[in-house]
Amino acid sequence: IPVKAINYNGQDSETIVLTVSAPPFSNTKSVQFSNQDYAGANASLLDGVLGRSGNGGGSSDAWTMSFWLKPTNSSSGRVVFYYGSNDTLNGGYIEIRLTSTNKIRLQYGSNNNHLKIIAPNALSVDTWHQVTMTYNGGTTGASSGDISNYYSRFNMYVNGVNQTTSNSNSNYGWSGAISGQNLRIGKLVSGNTLNGEKIDELAIWNSDQSSNISDIYNSGSTFDYSTLTTEPKHWWRMGDGDTFPNLQDNGTEANCVFVMYNMTSANIVN
DSSP states (O other): OEEEETTEEEEOOOOOOOOOOOOOOOOOOOOEEETOOEEEEGGGGGGHHEEEEEEEEESSOOOEEEEEEEEESSSSOEEEEEEEEEEEETOOEEEEEEOOOEEEEEEESSSSSSEEEEOOSSSOOOOOOEEEEOOOOOOSSOGGGGGGHHHTEEEEEETEEEOOOOOETTTTTTOOOOOOOOEEEESSSSSSSSSSEEEEEEESSSSSSSSGGGHHHGGGOOOOGGGSSSOOSSSEOOOTTBBBBBEOBBBBSSOEEEEEEEEOGGGGGG
């Protein structure tokens, strides 16, 4: 910045150098979802990441989803994340939930035709857990002879460890498209809301990041995902840098903003 000082005795010119540095990464906030609380966003903005046009076209349809979750003690199933059709009976969707026994479950497909992938162990109550799920983009239905291959398209990691899941299906999986009509954190199209759980650092990649799980888990410490070799397309800090009621997208796309419903600014917690 050029500056000039002038008085009756003369003048002097100098250059001031102003260095602006980004603040160090800090994770001090998360979002707590109580009964009927949820966050919603424009689902079509994730079609290029989580969506597909048919029965899995390969790596172009692959994705990875990662988040931190602090469960409560509840006897009911609670939805953590939902993307897909408004018609849950017949339309395809991706649903991640806590079961009534606090196990993480992924359901892929519709109510009538789907795959279910369930972690073997319950998540400890009032303890932070890092969960990452990957899909390699392969076919997921609908031949009885290929059902083991369909299950193998998915991996589930809890605290950096690949889980030996229990798997089931309805009508040998899902062979159709998945596109975004509804996108929510903490709620299905209706009902099955969370019950006091906290969610933090939700991130989505448009690729299978199974080979980079150790980097994403980072020995159990949250960190700046923009420093990864492959940055997430979408990344919500869940409170850090956010202003109620909006949860900003910090990924490379940075265009999908969640809005908090039935909540107040007090739901952004330490």
